[in-house]
Amino acid sequence: MERPYAVGHEFTAEVVEVGDAVRTLKPGDRVTVPFQISCGTCSHCHSARSLDCTSVEPLSTYGLEPFGGGAIWGGAIADLVKVPFADAMAMKLPEGIDLVAAAALSDNIADGYRCIAPHALPGDEALVIGSASVGLYAVAFASALAVPCTYIDTNAARLKIAEQLGAKTVATTPDGRSFGEFALTVSANSTPGGLQSAIRSTTGGGICQAAGIHFRGAELPLLEMYKRGVRFTTGRANVRDDLPAIFDLIRQGRFRPKDIGASVFKIDDAPEALKGGLSYKSVIQML
Numbered sequence: 473m474e475r476p477y478a479v480g481h482e483f484t485a486e487v488v489e490v491g492d493a494v495r496t497l498k499p500g501d502r503v504t505v506p507f508q509i510s511c512g513t514c515s516h517c518h519s520a521r522s523l524d525c526t527s528v529e530p531l532s533t534y535g536l537e538p539f540g541g542g543a544i545w546g547g548a549i550a551d552l553v554k555v556p557f558a559d560a561m562a563m564k565l566p567e568g569i570d571l572v573a574a575a576a577l578s579d580n581i582a583d584g585y586r587c588i589a590p591h592a593l594p595g596d597e598a599l600v601i602g603s604a605s606v607g608l609y610a611v612a613f614a615s616a617l618a619v620p621c622t623y624i625d626t627n628a629a630r631l632k633i634a635e636q637l638g639a640k641t642v643a644t645t646p647d648g649r650s651f652g653e654f655a656l657t658v659s660a661n662s663t664p665g666g667l668q669s670a671i672r673s674t675t676g677g678g679i680c681q682a683a684g685i686h687f688r689g690a691e692l693p694l695l696e697m698y699k700r701g702v703r704f705t706t707g708r709a710n711v712r713d714d715l716p717a718i719f720d721l722i723r724q725g726r727f728r729p730k731d732i733g734a735s736v737f738k739i740d741d742a743p744e745a746l747k748g749g750l751s752y753k754s755v756i757q758m759l
């Protein structure tokens with residue numbers, strides 16, 4: 473993507489000031505703000521499809537300027553962030569939640585949630601092909617809902633976290649082969665092999681979800697999918713609409729953002745940290 477642009481699209485924050493039209497917030501409130509801009513009043517927002525709000529440019533998002541509806545939204549790695557449609561967009565956090573642990577509510581936590589929670593039926597088992605945090609959040613929601621889960625990855629630290637969350641783990645690179653038959657499969661690692669392995673591991677009539685972004689595309693085994701009636705979805709998380717149910721699981725103590733951990737850096741070190749990607753070597757170090 474063309475640079476430079478303001479970065480940061482997931483955040484929790486404290487309200488410091490509200491506009492005249494804002495009714496539900498006051499200074500001091502602790503909030504999370506979905507990464508996608510949505511108005512709360514258009515037909516899509518009313519139909520629980522706020523991921524494609526019709527009041528703003530498509531893909532309108534904090535911190536992904538060339539891929540996020542233009543320069544007007546800015547980035548969330550900032551001292552102050554302006555939140556439009558604040559009554560709809562800024563959501564008050566459950567009591568006592570750690571702001572750092574909850575930062576990914578804006579996107580990745582909701583991404584993990586939508587891969588598992590809305591679809592899980594009694595007796596279902598899940599397969600999660602992971603990388604970064606989305607796969608681990610999917611495992612955490614499987615655990616929250618008592619869905620037996622198998623987690624595939626090559627990163628030892630992430631495999632350990634998945635195991636601590638109760639998943640059966642397999643340390644291997646998914647290369648398109650099947651890992652068994654699962655009612656719910658999640659491809660979160662953005663590789664063609666990961667995507668094809670998830671699809672081939674989906675049982676007849678099951679659901680395969682691709683949470684990763686495939687910038688270069690990937691071949692889908694459509695005939696195999698047709699024969700088994702695999703339902704396949706991809707796309708961004710529907711954060712604003714899914715957060716109330718996620719808050720309920722947090723209040724019930726069934727989903728704990730701290731279980732996944734996070735890395736904390738001084739703001740002056742952010743450029744170096746971002747260049748290197750966020751390492752899981754020191755995960756959980758600070759929570």
Ligand SMILES: [Zn+2]
Nearest residue numbers: 511514517525
């Ligand atoms: Zn809208």
